[in-house]
Amino acid sequence: MEDSLLLTEFLEHINYSLSLKFKEKWRYRFSTVFIEVFQDKVLNSLRTQRPLKKSSLITTYIKKHKYSYQEVQEFFKLINIEDYYPLIYEDKKCKELKQTALK
Numbered sequence: 084m085e086d087s088l089l090l091t092e093f094l095e096h097i098n099y100s101l102s103l104k105f106k107e108k109w110r111y112r113f114s115t116v117f118i119e120v121f122q123d124k125v126l127n128s129l130r131t132q133r134p135l136k137k138s139s140l141i142t143t144y145i146k147k148h149k150y151s152y153q154e155v156q157e158f159f160k161l162i163n164i165e166d167y168y169p170l171i172y173e174d175k176k177c178k179e180l181k182q183t184a185l186k
Contacts, residue, residue: 097125097167100162106119106122109161112161113154117144117148117154124140125170134169134171135171136177137159138173138179140171141155141177
């Protein structure tokens with residue numbers, strides 16, 4: 084019973100992150116494009132049934148959309164990115180990006 088409850092909560096969390104409410108909540112602090120990038124990546128991960136590397140998400144924000152590493156980390160902290168595990172997971176490259184950004 085407990086596993087099904089955890090799964091239900093996780094799916095509700097994912098569903099919320101893809102909702103208009105989520106976009107409305109965070110778009111003033113970050114931007115509509117910023118939130119849409121996150122939603123698109125999560126949706127694509129669900130569609131392909133493949134987990135999303137946190138480093139891939141960070142790289143998309145930094146290199147493709149030219150956001151700062153600090154802004155991305157602030158967003159991750161505010162939404163508790165750890166709650167998205169196992170859909171989004173931290174890999175070795177993520178730690179390397181952090182070290183690079185701190186230089």
